[in-house]
Amino acid sequence: MTDKRIQQTPSSTDRPIIEIIGMHKWFGEFHVLSDINLHVLEKERIVICGPSGSGKSTLIRCINRLEEHQRGQIFVDGIELTNDIKNIEKVRAEVGMVFQHFNLFPHLTIVENLTLGPIWVRKMPKKEAEETAMMYLEKVKIAEQAKKYPGQLSGGQQQRVAIARSLCMNPRVMLFDEPTSALDPEMIKEVLDVMIDLAEEGMTMLVVSHEMGFAKRVADRVLFMDEGQIVEQNNPHDFFDNPQHERTKLFLSQIL
């Protein structure tokens, strides 16, 4: 991957699309996230890294309430995440999520995987949903597989379908939880390429990833998490060349 950075796009507005204020989360007795404060501006691209078990997945899963937080506040696009299921569904429709293990629906064809959300959540007519789906499949370069089932595709292809599935909902934010770490090395690039395209188009993205080349190229900000806290955050240049905290230095020395 080249070192050339994408030209930073200034945010159209300065209103944060995600606002996390003093958020804590426990799993039973275990204090997994502690005092998280994070503002994400529209079109911002954030890469989150940190050792395994530091709470990266839990943090981004709180943003679409796959996990519930116990203290503090989370606002997505101005909507606070509470127990109100209608609000949660509204937020989830605006926030796309890509998982480590793709989580495609194995009983549906690729194109059905993509049209499901638009048809049932957005109430889009089937024909229109299929056209949108084909457009996004073209975009992730996999249109010829539309009639197949997920089980017939390679990991890299499945992950690209998963990204397209989220995009079909026309989300305001995309969350990626280690999208390439379940992939064979030769498939990582095809997925990262799709994500880079997406970043260039100005999608707001939060990416949990250890792909440092990707972080250097697209991130506006890199977050380092350890033991449930955001230890350090900075632009990628300073983050990698001049880390401030000992723990960050140690982590970077291990993965680079």
Added chain:
Amino acid sequence: MRQPNSTTTREYLKPPITEVGVLGWIRQNLFNSWFNSLVTLLALYGLYVTILPLFKWAFVDSLWFSSADACRDIDGACWSIIPANARFIFFGFFPEDQQWRPLTAMILLFALVFYTQDRRSWNRALFPIWACGLVLMGWLMHGGLGLPVVETAKWSGLPLTLMLSLFGMVSAYPLGILLALGRRSKLPAIKSLCVLYIELIRGVPLISMLFMSSIMFPLFLPEGINIDKVLRAQVAIILFTAAYIAEVVRGGLQAIPNGQYEAADSLGLNYGQAMRLIILPQSLKIVIPPSVGILISAFKDTSLVVIIALYDVLKTTKVTLSNPKWMGSSTEAYLFLAVLYFIFCYAMSSYSRKLEKTLHTGH
């Protein structure tokens, strides 16, 4: 298949040749040692002494369409009991001049089932088609609107068996799914209610539920209100089967990885949509084999309704046998019943295998 690449020297070998054909198979598996040969010969002799007389009894020395008296003078099977009493065995106490009605209803039912078994007919039209079919069948059986009314007390024989089992299965399945979902609910009230129901029902035999429905239940009803006996038995069968279906479906729900729920949630689908579109289609497919097992035993269990004096096809056959003329042919009559039940059960289980294949999506 990979083709040999001209630039490499890699050899592509044929699989080793084994003896092929029927004879090869026989030599390899049945006569490959003196001991196996001996066992094979003994087994053949065993078959010879059992199957041959049976065959002779059933097909050579037998009578198929004779009077009861003619049967006395033969050594073989007297299948004549079936055609001679077919009307009663199949339709029981349904008035003789009206028996074309249950016959038509059954043919209609088979046609509907045959139409439905094809995956291609699973569309929006299916539901109204069944609704019309059921109304039509109900009208044929019960009468009214120009047909003389036949009380349900007279419904008997094969139509009763088929009705109890078909409605039992068709209604128990959705109820079982609801119970399974309820048992996994986060709401404690719903969850414990479902657990209680499932465990209670699974703790009692069907016979006692049938007794309760026919003897105890009416005691709780106010004077003058009388719920049909067939309906009560039907409800008992539904409630009973549903509890078993629920546990099987719950197993299927547990087999679905969490990622599927999360993917459905993160698209913004609500609970009902996630279940209906993502979770249930996958889990019900997994539980096809055990579900069909339950449906088959439910089908056979409908014969227990004899104990509350309903005349299903088993009971009508027994009544025929109590006629002194035919008393001697009980073996034939029960064999006939066994074949009848087998046909339905085998159809169900082979359909389930076919369904599994059609729904397989290669993962």
